Amino acid sequence: MANRTITFEPDDRWNAFITCCSRAPCGDGALAGIPVAVKDNISTRGIPTTCGSRILDGYVPPFDAHVVELLKASGAAIVGKTNMDEFGMGTTTETSAFGPTKNPCDPDRVPGGSSGGSAAAVAAGLVRMALGTDTGGSIRCPAAFCGIVGLKPTYARISRYGLIAYANSLEQIGPMARTVEEVSRLMAVISRYDPRDSTSIRRPYIHQPTTDIAGLRIGMPVEYFGEGVDPRVADTVRKAVGRLEDLGAEVEECSIPSMAYALAAYYVICTSEASSNLARFDGVRYGPAADTRKAWHDAFSEIRWKGFGREVRRRIMLGTFALSAGYYGKYYAKAQAARHNIIRDFERIFSSVDLIAGPTMPTVAFRLGEKTDPLSMYLSDILTVPANLAGVPAISVPCGTVDGLPVGLQLMGRRFEDELVVNAAAAYEERGAA
Amino acid sequence: MNVIIGLEIHCQLSTETKLFCGCSTDYRNDEPNTHVCPVCLGLPGALPRINRKAVEYGLRVAKALEMEVLEESEFARKNYFYPDLPKGFQITQYDRPLAVAGTLEIEDDEGHAKSVRITRIHMEEDPGRLVHMGGGDRARYSLVDYNRSGIPLIEIVTEPDLRSPQEARRFLNKLRTMLEYLGVFDGDREGALRVDANISLEGHERAEVKNISSYKGVEKALTFEITRQRNLVRRGQRIARETRHFQEARGITTSSRSKEEEHDYRYFTEPDLRPLRVRDWLEAIELPELPVARRNRFMAEYGISLNHARTLTGDLRLADFYEQVAAVDPALAATWVADTLLGELNYRSMGIGSVPPDRFAGLLRLIRDDAITDRGAVDVLRIMLDQCSRGEACETPAEIVRRQNLGKVTDDDFSAVVRRVLAAHPQAVEDYLSGKKGALNFLVGQAMKETRGRADPKAITRIMVECIGSEGGF
Ligand SMILES: [Zn+2]
Numbered sequence: 001m002a003n004r005t006i007t008f009e010p011d012d013r014w015n016a017f018i019t020c021c022s023r024a025p026c027g028d029g030a031l032a033g034i035p036v037a038v039k040d041n042i043s044t045r046g047i048p049t050t051c052g053s054r055i056l057d058g059y060v061p062p063f064d065a066h067v068v069e070l071l072k073a074s075g076a077a078i079v080g081k082t083n084m085d086e087f088g089m090g091t092t093t094e095t096s097a098f099g100p101t102k103n104p105c106d107p108d109r110v111p112g113g114s115s116g117g118s119a120a121a122v123a124a125g126l127v128r129m130a131l132g133t134d135t136g137g138s139i140r141c142p143a144a145f146c147g148i149v150g151l152k153p154t155y156a157r158i159s160r161y162g163l164i165a166y167a168n169s170l171e172q173i174g175p176m177a178r179t180v181e182e183v184s185r186l187m188a189v190i191s192r193y194d195p196r197d198s199t200s201i202r203r204p205y206i207h208q209p210t211t212d213i214a215g216l217r218i219g220m221p222v223e224y225f226g227e228g229v230d231p232r233v234a235d236t237v238r239k240a241v242g243r244l245e246d247l248g249a250e251v252e253e254c255s256i257p258s259m260a261y262a263l264a265a266y267y268v269i270c271t272s273e274a275s276s277n278l279a280r281f282d283g284v285r286y287g288p289a290a291d292t293r294k295a296w297h298d299a300f301s302e303i304r305w306k307g308f309g310r311e312v313r314r315r316i317m318l319g320t321f322a323l324s325a326g327y328y329g330k331y332y333a334k335a336q337a338a339r340h341n342i343i344r345d346f347e348r349i350f351s352s353v354d355l356i357a358g359p360t361m362p363t364v365a366f367r368l369g370e371k372t373d374p375l376s377m378y379l380s381d382i383l384t385v386p387a388n389l390a391g392v393p394a395i396s397v398p399c400g401t402v403d404g405l406p407v408g409l410q411l412m413g414r415r416f417e418d419e420l421v422v423n424a425a426a427a428y429e430e431r432g433a434a
Numbered sequence: 435m436n437v438i439i440g441l442e443i444h445c446q447l448s449t450e451t452k453l454f455c456g457c458s459t460d461y462r463n464d465e466p467n468t469h470v471c472p473v474c475l476g477l478p479g480a481l482p483r484i485n486r487k488a489v490e491y492g493l494r495v496a497k498a499l500e501m502e503v504l505e506e507s508e509f510a511r512k513n514y515f516y517p518d519l520p521k522g523f524q525i526t527q528y529d530r531p532l533a534v535a536g537t538l539e540i541e542d543d544e545g546h547a548k549s550v551r552i553t554r555i556h557m558e559e560d561p562g563r564l565v566h567m568g569g570g571d572r573a574r575y576s577l578v579d580y581n582r583s584g585i586p587l588i589e590i591v592t593e594p595d596l597r598s599p600q601e602a603r604r605f606l607n608k609l610r611t612m613l614e615y616l617g618v619f620d621g622d623r624e625g626a627l628r629v630d631a632n633i634s635l636e637g638h639e640r641a642e643v644k645n646i647s648s649y650k651g652v653e654k655a656l657t658f659e660i661t662r663q664r665n666l667v668r669r670g671q672r673i674a675r676e677t678r679h680f681q682e683a684r685g686i687t688t689s690s691r692s693k694e695e696e697h698d699y700r701y702f703t704e705p706d707l708r709p710l711r712v713r714d715w716l717e718a719i720e721l722p723e724l725p726v727a728r729r730n731r732f733m734a735e736y737g738i739s740l741n742h743a744r745t746l747t748g749d750l751r752l753a754d755f756y757e758q759v760a761a762v763d764p765a766l767a768a769t770w771v772a773d774t775l776l777g778e779l780n781y782r783s784m785g786i787g788s789v790p791p792d793r794f795a796g797l798l799r800l801i802r803d804d805a806i807t808d809r810g811a812v813d814v815l816r817i818m819l820d821q822c823s824r825g826e827a828c829e830t831p832a833e834i835v836r837r838q839n840l841g842k843v844t845d846d847d848f849s850a851v852v853r854r855v856l857a858a859h860p861q862a863v864e865d866y867l868s869g870k871k872g873a874l875n876f877l878v879g880q881a882m883k884e885t886r887g888r889a890d891p892k893a894i895t896r897i898m899v900e901c902i903g904s905e906g907g908f
Contacts, residue, residue, distance in 0.1 A: 042479075049478075061477070063472055161481050162479040165479070168705035168706050169705040197706075198484065273702075275700075276513050278522075279513060282517070285475060285476070285477070285520065286478075296517050323700035324698055
């Protein structure tokens with residue numbers, strides 16, 4: 001429990017934070033006195049929580065998310081809330097109502113998204129650790145673009161209580177830090193069963209990473225190295241996997257045919273869930289108040305029009321459409337079928353290999369303002385969404401550079417084998433990186 | 435033209451806490467928005483957590499209606515915008531409800547037994563409540579009270595098996611009684627039972643009448659609808675397939691064609707809850723004695739008539755009350771509860787719950803022991819009920835008898851009264867003695883008046899004849 005405070009007045013020239021806590025309480029425990037940044041879609045009692053959106057302007061949660069309770073109990077100092085794509089809807093942190101975050105590796109580049117603020121805060125050394133959330137790559141993408149480590153845990157392993165939902169069936173809170181060791185430490189703190197999240201499962205992560213990976217079988221899906229992937233990124237990652245082979249892993253090629261539908265399925269499911277999740281922002285109970293002189297549905301439409309940014313409105317419209325009578329079978333039901341195929345493909349592959357390896361992102365970090373067309377932005381999620389659809393753990397660990405910009409190696413494992421994923425990443429980090 | 439009616443009945447389950455959070459459901463007399471938490475307020479980040487008790491209550495109903503319980507049922511989101519709906523969707527069940535295919539037996543209009551098929555029951559949460567300040571259409575603004583948000587409901591859907599408004603009402607009464615017997619329902623709570631009714635004339639389109647909130651309302655709304663639809667058909671007009679609203683105060687239904695009513699609810703599986711697997715819970719559920727079984731037992735155990743047994747078991751609390759007082763004398767108790775007490779309660783719009791059983795048993799003892807006449811007993815009962823309805827401490831029947839001097843008058847008391855009457859009416863005595871038998875009736879009447887009905891007329895007549903005989907001697 002908190003028994004002292006630390007001072008936190010960072011030079012945030014990257015716009016990593018939406019809110020900074022200049023005097024942050026901390027205490028004793030596994031993370032005693034360590035400054036931790038928390039993505040601004042995770043509820044913090046008494047600290048504004050905006051999801052990067054105007055619609056939550058002025059909202060101060062009256063309760064802590066489960067992970068925040070755990071951080072406090074471990075003595076960590078919650079020093080601020082980090083910038084993000086509005087409601088997590090983006091791959092660059094440019095859709096935030098609080099302006100884009102810049103990539104500390106190159107301030108003309110995006111940090112990735114949607115947990116771009118958390119990644120930038122870690123990469124710039126403003127904090128040692130941060131919490132992000134990953135719905136379709138939102139931890140791994142910015143980790144890769146900023147050259148840090150980020151883990152999307154197995155679905156159900158971290159309580160989502162207090163996480164402001166974007167797409168409930170896909171997203172998980174996860175740790176971000178500069179090293180695998182630190183990611184593992186943070187993971188150990190936040191993975192505690194919570195009965196308030198009905199989808200959470202009692203599988204605590206109590207683990208000290210080891211780097212012995214002799215005999216580990218690693219599959220390289222052809223789809224992760226083919227069309228749409230920058231060949232230089234593919235080469236860098238292939239070399240990294242080669243280093244794992246040098247360390248005793250057995251590497252083989254494999255294929256995920258259902259990848260062809262992964263992106264479409266992902267966008268149908270996440271926008272459908274989002275269209276429903278975001279319905280509660282109506283200006284009645286929190287956020288900027290609706291104009292009560294108007295008829296309620298006019299006031300309500302107005303507040304949502306003003307409060308949500310363009311990308312959020314687009315996704316709400318897409319999801320509403322996908323769930324509509326007459327289209328449900330064509331889109332939502334088909335997306336669920338595609339999701340089952342992906343789960344089956346992963347099960348099949350994991351019957352012969354222990355891990356799947358590939359690039360985290362098809363390219364290095366984009367320039368700020370480069371992705372103007374939403375579709376091309378959606379395409380950049382292609383390598384990260386399969387892990388969310390299948391609910392499996394996936395980590396991104398830095399594995400070199402292209403044009404001086406970081407490239408991430410992505411390692412995916414069986415459900416509840418986050419430990420193995422962490423071990424392989426630790427092995428690469430400690431012994432593989434040249 | 436046959437009338438075809440199907441009902442959708444929403445009833446509040448009487449759990450102590452809400453369906454998805456730990457807030458108390460007993461908000462009667464409490465300030466608005468005092469029984470709320472992040473979950474039932476729909477605060478961002480809060481997650482629902484199923485109340486096992488509510489599911490068990492639902493399963494009791496399913497079992498009592500002999501339904502097939504789904505091995506795995508599922509919650510879904512029903513998406514629509516309304517200010518009383520904090521999340522912008524209601525958590526309900528859609529294509530995999532708790533249970534399907536049951537029956538409930540009722541009597542048709544000719545008194546024959548008939549089975550009404552139950553299509554399904556599903557569980558859902560109640561929204562909050564809008565309070566229109568200034569009242570109704572002239573309200574200047576509305577406030578939202580979320581105390582009711584998240585109260586557990588089950589929706590019971592029937593097949594279109596009902597053929598008249600009276601049948602529909604009997605069905606609802608029967609269902610309500612059963613729900614109360616199951617201990618899952620408290621009919622006294624505001625909004626505890628709400629009904630939507632589908633009604634059509636055979637061969638014509640059907641109308642759905644929404645939001646009927648009382649039993650009498652159901653019969654009224656249906657009767658109105660049948661007349662309305664028959665008139666349309668008689669005039670050769672088409673009956674529109676539409677949703678109509680019941681205006682309780684005016685006893686009519688009106689079309690609700692506004693755009694907001696045309697919903698596409700965009701149902702999909704609730705991703706924050708796991709599917710419900712209830713097989714183990716179901717096995718552990720033991721049903722209490724249900725109305726028919728209890729009726730039969732009352733006849734066998736207490737030796738009372740079918741009619742009395744039916745009346746007494748027609749309401750759970752009435753049946754419990756009877757069993758608390760039956761020991762005094764089962765037959766006497768049945769008569770006094772079913773015939774006298776019920777009538778007095780209805781007259782006062784009181785519930786059986788406001789009558790203390792020990793007081794009533796005391797009254798029965800006085801009657802049994804002949805310490806009080808039937809008429810005196812009714813007076814005592816009325817005094818007791820008046821005290822109860824005013825919320826006063828209720829006197830014991832013996833106290834009331836003493837205070838009001840309602841005790842049965844003994845022969846000695848009678849003799850004194852009779853002597854006074856005889857002394858006051860010497861002419862009548864003489865008339866009687868001279869053979870005018872009608873004079874005796876007059877004298878008995880006078881004596882009854884003096885005892886204010888506490889005396890038995892036969893006893894008075896006997897004593898009077900004795901007295902006149904002896905007095906005639908001097
Ligand atoms: Zn609550």
